[in-house]
Amino acid sequence: MLDKDTIHIAETGLPFWNDLTEEQQRIICESAVIKDYRQGDMIHRSDDECRGVLLVISGQLRAYILSEDGREVTLYRLYKNDICVLSASCALDAVAFDVFIEAAENCALLIIPLSEFRRIMNENIRVELFTYKESAERFSDVMWTLQQILFMSADRRLAHFLWDESVKTGSDTIRLTHDRIAKYIGSAREVVSRMLKYFSDEGIVTLSRGRIDIKDRKKLSAYL
């Protein structure tokens, strides 16, 4: 017997729901489970089994990589109605890379088991397309982040600039355009804007029109 909540969540949360046959919709509703996680819970570790496809019902997930010396790089965050493609990537036979996914806030997740999802993906080209499309776009973002942070040190350069500015002006508020900042640190405006967005997601700064406010000096100093 089907759980009304699961059906409603699947209907509203899965973009490919209407492309599914009734049989496929039934399989999802019967196999999917709703699970709650507390902030800080580890949801996916590279070394254990793939959970399947995750739909965020509420809360926030954070995907990150961890170096041997314990340095963390956040790859992206997932919010309500986002679908976790890295956990889906095992369904894609794409080379899994070592990623951790944790509950950045208390979360409720709809989990579609891998075997059922894989079966539906093989039957339904629209589901397959959706999954690969999500992955390709997510991966592309992730590569941008890895390249800027690990290769160009854009995070460190921006952090140094913000830190020095706030020291110089004796204020946590920096009133400069992204374009201007880009010129100062010898980067591109788009890079600065996206890196500031990254800092804002990390809770380091808040962004508003024409101003940047440093919210967490301790976190910021970790990038220096």
Add this chain to the structure above:
Amino acid sequence: MLDKDTIHIAETGLPFWNDLTEEQQRIICESAVIKDYRQGDMIHRSDDECRGVLLVISGQLRAYILSEDGREVTLYRLYKNDICVLSASCALDAVAFDVFIEAAENCALLIIPLSEFRRIMNENIRVELFTYKESAERFSDVMWTLQQILFMSADRRLAHFLWDESVKTGSDTIRLTHDRIAKYIGSAREVVSRMLKYFSDEGIVTLSRGRIDIKDRKKLSAYL
């Protein structure tokens, strides 16, 4: 009027050829061009227009990223019948990241202009799926490489090990299993195997059963 060569190359080289309508096949054959490049020619720079989808007819392409201090990291290489998805990625509206593609050998490429390819991708879900699938799998490999090289320094650790071994034994041949090497450098066998494959693609070593031969000490020393 259609060029016989182009038709033959498109038929044999494009995996989705048989999923195309006659009209779509005609569009490709009429719009695609065959172009020759000499070793070292720059084929794609992040800052210029997307050429469209590239099919390698002969030769080898190398995709790499370049840091401000001029450090290069090879992301992957493309060989005969490979399709360049990074140049296609502009068709995917995925966030382009700063990548360079050069002719690693003299090449002949079939170039399908972006506008025609995008039109066909929008009409034909199988072409769209192929493109995203290629991208997702390529991106996943690339992320693995970026993570291992830029974050875990797996390349440097392996290079140091190979260098020290060859000094210790006074030989360019290292007779150790990947598993053993992994234990020595505190990594996983899969990481060592893939990193050795990477070194072999870079022309630094040659691999054969149970042995690794250092072919280019100068290139190897660049990783120390």
